[in-house]
Amino acid sequence: MTAATTTGPTTSEAERAAMRRALALAATPGRLPGPNPRVGCVLLAPDGGVVAEGFHRGAGTPHAEADALLRARAAAGPDAARGATAVVTLEPCAHRGRTGPCAEALVEAGVARVVFAQPDPNPVAAGGAAVLRDAGIDVVGGLLADEARALNATWTRAMELGRPVVTWKVAASLDGRTAAADGSSRWISSAAARRDAHALRSAVDTVLVGTGTLLADDPALTVRDAATAGAAVSQPLRAVMGRTDVPASARVRGDGAPAGDPGWVHLRTRDPRVALAELWALERRHVLLEGGPRLAAAFWRAGLVDELVVYVAPVLLGAGPAAVADLGITTISDAARLEVTDVTVLEAPGEDTNVRLTLRPRKEG
């Protein structure tokens, strides 16, 4: 984090109203899938009137600032933004990606002042505020920063970590088992819980399993019968991790997949850090770890699990494979303690009630 975070007295009521509007623009639904954060921008004239608005619609489309500048010029000519104040939900970027750096574009457009909310947590992209100040532009950061951060909570966390955020999904019986003694497991979870798990897949950009699970279950790893059924569903990248070859017939390959299928990748490593670095290079920000227990335990032991989602089914098995493998814990004082962030009861007519717990590891002092 590089930007100053002065707020309050240094912004006008028009700027604060414009920031609330920019946050609403950033949250516009229907954006393209991709690794970029949601960002909104409002250009204000020196008298406080709105010159133009913009927001980012997803990877490969203009950033919010560029979008607003384009619209200003289309409406009022090349000097439309001269002397204006750019109000933007994220610190303007200083790096050249698929599009040019926004900080330079704002300088070239002749804006006099930039008010932004969240400092850019991206170590590659940070520096926009400094570029702007060097060009003599008045810069204020931190206005409604918490709201802006909440808009891109997972992206922010990933940028800060420098790796994808990892959510570990577990579906188990009341007694912590994922299958009966003979290995059969269809179905422990209710249809409502399975629908919810598909919605969880559609909320991440990568689903990861080990080659052991791949060979045992041959999962497709696609989003099906999600809560979003009917609407366009965002499909995650399907990732398989391990040194074993992926059979030519494996469903994860997605043979016959429709256009827009994000495809699959084989990460030929047993090291969670290496796997996450490879996924980071593929611009992955949020990985859903779906199994098996030993792969998940390797991530846990490496301190690479950021969130745990547990589906508890009202079923007793008494025997069968454990949902969680050895974590290297031998005594209770070493138990992995988590913080419950959500408890949701999943109910549907004619179905067993399942309970979903969302937790995050406690960071020990």
Next chain:
Amino acid sequence: MTAATTTGPTTSEAERAAMRRALALAATPGRLPGPNPRVGCVLLAPDGGVVAEGFHRGAGTPHAEADALLRARAAAGPDAARGATAVVTLEPCAHRGRTGPCAEALVEAGVARVVFAQPDPNPVAAGGAAVLRDAGIDVVGGLLADEARALNATWTRAMELGRPVVTWKVAASLDGRTAAADGSSRWISSAAARRDAHALRSAVDTVLVGTGTLLADDPALTVRDAATAGAAVSQPLRAVMGRTDVPASARVRGDGAPAGDPGWVHLRTRDPRVALAELWALERRHVLLEGGPRLAAAFWRAGLVDELVVYVAPVLLGAGPAAVADLGITTISDAARLEVTDVTVLEAPGEDTNVRLTLRPRKEG
């Protein structure tokens, strides 16, 4: 169940109002512990006015009908109830227990009509309606029967089963373990969950453990730091089951226990049916099964678990003893499926959030 359950057209508005009052009387807090149901009674004069009210205050005290008759006589002399209508929440008993049968007492008092709510589910006590009818008294049963049954749900279930109702308590980690690999388990559950578990103990009349758990943990099995702290706490009978001797130093013996301690009992059997029959003979109606897993599994396999209360702590262990022992289930289609009747989040400032699930076994067609 023996009584006719005609309702509605055959009762007057005064009788229906009296039954609602009798239900409220039955629910009067502060009764003595014991095996008897909550019952209320209102005596109505032929003109619909209230002659007297009564309710049962617990084992060894008058039944509700006797209580109302006593009060009527105290207020208006020996013939106070002659020609009256007795409105009572439970079918009057026909058996001679610690007190004489209520049906006979009503006949002797000269009541002209009896309106009751719940038919007596007790195969020993049933028959009161028939005794009354044989004496020429007009009898109507079933008025607000569901409300009356709800007042004594566990007692009713026990009477129907002819054995104590069994609640199995499990406290486990997210991954279904009761202790770490080295056996240490203090504390997996939060203080809030432990307080809740003590409140659960105070709601039953018997707490049962196996001799294995007794020797391993030496539990006191008393109600401590309950939600009822400060008020008089109802302590359950402490029962130990198994053929192994109970050490002279075992805390379950309650040496130095205060007056009113219900004591302890050693059931020298490994057969759950025998143990429940012995507890039934001791007038026990609700047993809380606290461990260990093998004892609980024996009850489960015998079909003798009526309710399951699971405390889930936000802890992962990865290894250690399983909360639930082998239930004889080998394949998923044989999984023991339960119905979730309640999900409660147990939260307290500065404590881990625990989740309590209450479930009951599904009875297969």
